[in-house]
Amino acid sequence: MESGHLLAERYELISHIARGGMADVWQAQDRALNRRVAVKVLHPQYSNDDSFVRRFRREAQAAANLSHPNIVSIFDWGQEDATYFIVMELIEGRSLRDILRSEGPLLPRRATEIASEVAAALAVAHQAGLVHRDVKPGNILITRDGTVKVTDFGIARAWDDSQELTRTGAVIGTATYFSPEQAQGIGADARSDLYSLGIVLYEMLVGAPPFKGDSPVAVAYQHVSAMPMAPTSVSPDVPAGLEAIVLRSLEKQPERRYQSATDQRADLLSSLRGDAPVTPASARPVPQEAPTRVLTGVVAAPPTAAPTEAYREVEEEPPNQIPFILTAFAMLAALSFGVWLLFQGLGIGGDTDATAAIGDTAIIPIVANMSQQEAINAVAAAGFVPQLENRNHATVAAGTVIESQPGGGTQLVTGEQVTIVVSVGTATTQIPSVAGLSEADAIDALENAELLVGSVTRVPSADIEEGVATGTNPASGATHPVGGTVELFVSSGPGTFLLEDYSGQLYATVLFRLESAGLSVLEVRENADLLDVDFVIRTEPASGEVRVGSTITVFVSDGPEPREVPNLIGATVEDATAQLNELGLVLEVSPATITVEDPLLDGLIADQFPLAPGEALPGDTITVILGVLDPGVTTTTTTVPTETTVTAPPATTTTTVAP
Secondary structure, three states, X not given: OOOOOEEOOOEEEXXXXXXXXXXXXXXXXXXXXXXXXXXXXXXXXXXOOHHHHHHHHHHHHHHHOXXXXXXXXXXXXXXXXXXXXXXXXXXXXXXXXXXXXXXXXXXXXXXXXXXXXXXXXXXXXXXXXXXXOOOOHHHEEEEOOOOEEEOOOOOOEEHHHHHHHHHHOEEEOOXXXXXXXXXXXXXOOHHHHHHXXXXXXXXXXXXXXXXXXXXXXXXXXXXXXXXXXXXXXXXXXXXXXXXXXXXXXXXXXXXXXXXXXXXXXXXXXXXXXXXXXXXXXXXXOOOOOOOOOOOOEXXXXXXOOOOOEOOOOOOOOOHHHHHHHHHHHHHHHHHXXXXXXXXXXXOOOOOOOOOXXXXXXXXXXXXXXXXHHHHHHHHHHOOOEEEEEEEOOOOOOOOEEEEEEOOOXXXXXXXXXXXXXXXXXXXXXXXXXXXXXXXXXXXXXXXXXXXXXXXXXXXXXXXXOOOEEEEEEOOOOOEEXXXXXXXXXXXXXXXXXXXXXXXXXXXXXXXXXXXXXXXXXXXXXXXXXXXXXXXXXXXXXXXXXXXXXXXXXXXXXXXXXXXXXXXXXXXXXXXXXXXXXXXXXXXXXXXXXXXXXXXXXXXXXXXXXXXXXXEEOOOOXXXXXXXXXXXXXXXXXXXXXXXXXXXXXXXXXXXXXXX
């Protein structure tokens, strides 16, 4: 599809926002309701796949029934030929993922506020029988006014469908934010969402999720088997009560977590007030041997949509890795349970000195996230010779084990050496200045400084040529961990901005919006009878796309133009009313009168307020006072005599006739 396409004879596609694993997201104009919306359009290759189409329809039907200030609204969904689409609320803002990448850890109070609003959204969904299954920073949007919006219920399933998920062992979601039961292919319920929210809260507080690995399989394995480091060990500023909420959310067993989003939110709100958690912790159940689960299906997370950068998301795993992930994780899942049984029987990892040999071989214990001494003891107890190797690491604290070589879970002949890789903290480098370089040269400069380019963001610029780097985040000169990611900003040239009809809006609001978009504003003041002072009359150009950096002339009301008050003295009330009506003024006749001696002024206007010449605004009242003849004045009547006309009788003519 292209810009300008009219979808279903209603939604005009304006600009492409993002592309995800299953759909494209467009900014569009709803012609029927005259509003901007986001439209998610299923990729053509999936339109003929009945299972994908059913899932796409389910997203619309599930999310359209949810109405809450913290949930992105679904307005409509439909089909045009073989194209399926969903119409949703257009969010102006950024995703939490982008905020964390650009700003790093958030203040504990702000992180708690965001988490509490996400919990409020999840509570509504769970009450409706829906589980999100992919709670992550990319699906949490922050609007310009700070409102939190949860989006993409595209992999939500009604709880009634959980049996089907259990049978298929399908894994849905993003590995970094998996719950243990999702990682094992066990049917996920609402408590899986609460675990994922705990991961997100952990990342907001310390700047990184608790579990990382070289592959989605490695991360998912840690969700099942590894314990997270306490947030305060990474960021001492995290309040103890908030840390307790995080760790309870990240319990491996669902029974140990919060049992509802409402309970989780109640404790988050208590933390904001400085109170202790109000929800009692569940009693820890007796450990039971859980059956090994084999993962039989992986569904890629669908895209997130937004107008600015709010909805942009990348796929966590390319589709062609799925067979490898399924095979590898199935092997690890089976192995992990066997290792657990072996460790329990032989006392590895505890306070015992038992040896874990099986004949002449043993299983290397998993030592990641242990202290150096704990790892040495565990490896030695298993019958191996521990060797130490120090290594810089961006997220693992100094003195904590990163990994072992060979890795944990590997079977090895006893007496062999096992290398324990211990973090010595982060090696740092200085971010070079790349402004003015081409995109390729800027990337080379960053890589030469042992930095990774995490993302390249295109930014409109009226002054910098397209394809030229404008800067980085963090900025040049800043100290950054070796191997850390840096966001690179590259000019996209003078971009465009869609100018709307701002007439009748407050000028200060319009000025902020235009200047934020990179436009210059020329203010022109004019009188306007129908608009109060400081409201916009019109703009030039009136509307449509304009280039970033161009100048917009905004005509601003100075209020109505003053009218000159006419001289009404000596006029009748009717004549004065007509004059004032033409000027938009109102005539008021005072009950007072002025005595006049001239009979010709009786009943006419003898005085007025304000006097002429003067000024008044439309709608102002002009008060007049009428003259009344003084009763003591004598009126003299002059009688003019009537002229008398005398008419002579007609003359008589006598004619004599001769005989």
